[in-house]
Amino acid sequence: xxxxxxxxxxxxxxxxxxxxxxNHSTISGNEYVYWYRQIHSQGxxxxxxxxxxxxxxxMASLIITEDRKSSTLILPHATxxxxxxxxxxxxxxxxxxxxxxxxxxxxxxxx
Amino acid sequence: xxGVTQTPRHLVMGMTNKKSLKCEQHLGHNAMYWYKQSxxxxxxxxxxxxxxxxxxxxxxxxxxxxxxxxxxxxFLHLHTLQPEDSALYLCASSQEREKLxxxxxxxxxxx
Numbered sequence: 001x002x003x004x005x006x007x008x009x010x011x012x013x014x015x016x017x018x019x020x021x022x023n024h025s026t027i028s029g030n031e032y033v034y035w036y037r038q039i040h041s042q043g044x045x046x047x048x049x050x051x052x053x054x055x056x057x058x059m060a061s062l063i064i065t066e067d068r069k070s071s072t073l074i075l076p077h078a079t080x081x082x083x084x085x086x087x088x089x090x091x092x093x094x095x096x097x098x099x100x101x102x103x104x105x106x107x108x109x110x111x
Numbered sequence: 112x113x114g115v116t117q118t119p120r121h122l123v124m125g126m127t128n129k130k131s132l133k134c135e136q137h138l139g140h141n142a143m144y145w146y147k148q149s150x151x152x153x154x155x156x157x158x159x160x161x162x163x164x165x166x167x168x169x170x171x172x173x174x175x176x177x178x179x180x181x182x183x184x185x186f187l188h189l190h191t192l193q194p195e196d197s198a199l200y201l202c203a204s205s206q207e208r209e210k211l212x213x214x215x216x217x218x219x220x221x222x
Contacts, residue, residue, distance in 0.1 A: 034210065043115075043201050043213030044154070093208055097142060097167055101154040 003027070004088045009106040018075040020105050022088030025069040031092045033064060035073045037084040038104070044087065047073065078109045114138065117202050117214035124192065125222050132187040132217050134202030143185040144211070145177060146201040154201065160185060192221045 005023040012018040024033060032051050036044040048055055048062045050071070055062045061074040075082055087104040115136045124130050136143060145157040159167035160179040174196075176188040185202055197220050203211040 036211070041199065041216070041218070043203070043216050044211070046210040046212065049210060091208060095208075097144070097159040097161065097208060099156060099211075103153055 003090050003100060004102055006086075006088055006102060006105045008103065009108070011108050011110055012075075012078050014080060014109050014111050015077055018078040018082065018107060018109070020073040020075075020086050020088075020107065021070065022073070023070045024088070024090050027068050027090050028092065030094055031090040033062065033068075033071050034089045034091055035060070035062065036087045036089065037082075037107075038087070039081075039084045047086075049091075078107075080109050080111065083107060083109045115202055115204055115212050115214040117200075117217055119217060120215065121218045121220075123220045123222065124189070126192060126194070128192075129188070129190040131189065132200055132202075132219075134185040134187075134214055136183055136185075136202075136204040136212070138204055138206075138212060140204040140206045140212070141182055142205045142207065143179060143182070144203040144205075145185065145187050146203065146213075148199040148201060148216075150198070157187075189219075192219075194221050197221045 032049050034049040035047040037047055038044040048057055048060050050062045050064050064071045085104040085106050118133045142161045144159050147155045147157055156169050157171045158177045163179050174191050178186040199216045199218050201216045202214045205211045
């Protein structure tokens with residue numbers, strides 16, 4: 001079973017900020033939170049990751065709660081091309097190479 | 112060319128055929144992965160190679176046979192597949208357990 005919980009689907013108006021939540025209440029101290037997205041029939045694309053501090057890059061911002069049990073991915077100005085399935089994953093930086101993918105959140109950007 | 116390249120992009124094969132999927136990464140990464148994505152299902156990790164050595168094999172049937180001749184190339188040899196093996200097969204690479212870079216995938220149909 002996936003170690004994260006995400007809403008099945010979300011809508012967002014074009015030009016507005018899209019806020020995608022993720023619950024990872026059983027996260028361990030050595031696990032990072034990663035976000036990927038998958039546009040239909042393509043390979044997933046890395047977006048951002050973090051351990052405990054908030055992170056920002058050219059694609060998005062990642063807000064991690066102080067207890068690290070949940071996080072939010074923020075796409076500041078959503079465009080139609082941001083329509084995709086967004087996956088939140090926890091991954092240890094030591095140990096095996098396993099990654100458990102859940103069903104993700106289907107984000108639909110509406111004009 | 113940069114990134115992760117997969118060939119072929121589409122493949123149709125009969126149950127008695129033998130075919131191979133190819134993956135090449137130009138990122139200098141030391142880990143390579145095969146994932147399977149069936150319709151409406153999460154990504155399933157099949158195999159992981161680290162420095163050409165197989166580190167993960169998630170109980171994949173023997174009709175799927177991976178090969179990693181060097182850190183840049185990964186193959187998935189297919190023989191006597193079943194219709195339920197029809198799926199999107201994704202290759203990925205990473206530097207250690209850092210972010211994954213995916214190819215565009217091979218859409219496989221088994222008739």
